[in-house]
Amino acid sequence: xxxxxxxxxxxxxxxxxxxxxxxxxxSTKKARVPPIILRxxxxxxxxxxxxxxxxxxxxxxxxxxxxVAFFPPTPDDYRMIINVLNDRKYGQHTFYSPVxxxxxxxxxxxxxxxxxxxxxxxxxxxxxxxxxxxxxKTKRGKLIADCVQVIWLNR
Numbered sequence: 001x002x003x004x005x006x007x008x009x010x011x012x013x014x015x016x017x018x019x020x021x022x023x024x025x026x027s028t029k030k031a032r033v034p035p036i037i038l039r040x041x042x043x044x045x046x047x048x049x050x051x052x053x054x055x056x057x058x059x060x061x062x063x064x065x066x067x068v069a070f071f072p073p074t075p076d077d078y079r080m081i082i083n084v085l086n087d088r089k090y091g092q093h094t095f096y097s098p099v100x101x102x103x104x105x106x107x108x109x110x111x112x113x114x115x116x117x118x119x120x121x122x123x124x125x126x127x128x129x130x131x132x133x134x135x136x137k138t139k140r141g142k143l144i145a146d147c148v149q150v151i152w153l154n155r
Contacts, residue, residue, distance in 0.1 A: 033078045037068040039091035047090065056080045058090035066093070103152040106136055110148045119148050 038044060041063070051058050058081060059071040072078040085092045110119060120133040129152060136147040 016084060033072050033075055034095035036072065036078070036085070037064065037067045037071045037093040038070065038080055039087070039093065041068055043090055044068050047084070047088075050088070054080070054084070056084070067091075102131055105150050105152065108146045109146055109151060112145050116148060119150075123150065128131065 038047060044061075048058070057073050057077045059073045059077070060069070062069045070081060072081055082092075082094065107119070116133045116135060120130060123130055123133070130150060131153050132149075132151040134149050135147040136144045140143065
């Protein structure tokens with residue numbers, strides 16, 4: 001009898017684990033990227049050449065009544081396509097990108113004698129989560145004397 005009970009315990013039950021997909025965690029899920037609608041269908045071929053030349057992946061495309069829809073594979077490709085469309089002044093429509101970006105603010109009225117490290121330490125003492133504090137510059141690189149740019153960590 002011991003032999004019969006031992007053999008029953010050694011048998012492995014048959015399961016259908018191969019048919020059940022493994023659960024995916026939130027960290028492995030792909031971020032959904034919203035589509036970009038190019039309003040001028042005639043500009044499609046020129047835009048594809050530009051994106052291919054710059055090495056930007058544009059994903060799949062669909063023709064829609066309002067234009068051509070691009071479905072970029074990654075949030076980075078989404079931002080690069082938007083930048084190309086804005087630089088070339090192509091008419092486009094898109095939805096808000098779900099990727100959270102850091103908040104950037106400008107603090108005006110900071111005296112030139114106060115260093116950015118002092119501003120950073122003062123804000124940290126007040127309990128703010130900062131990434132970076134720097135002297136604010138114009139697009140041409142000219143420093144603006146009384147302004148400091150602060151990049152905040154999203155909570």
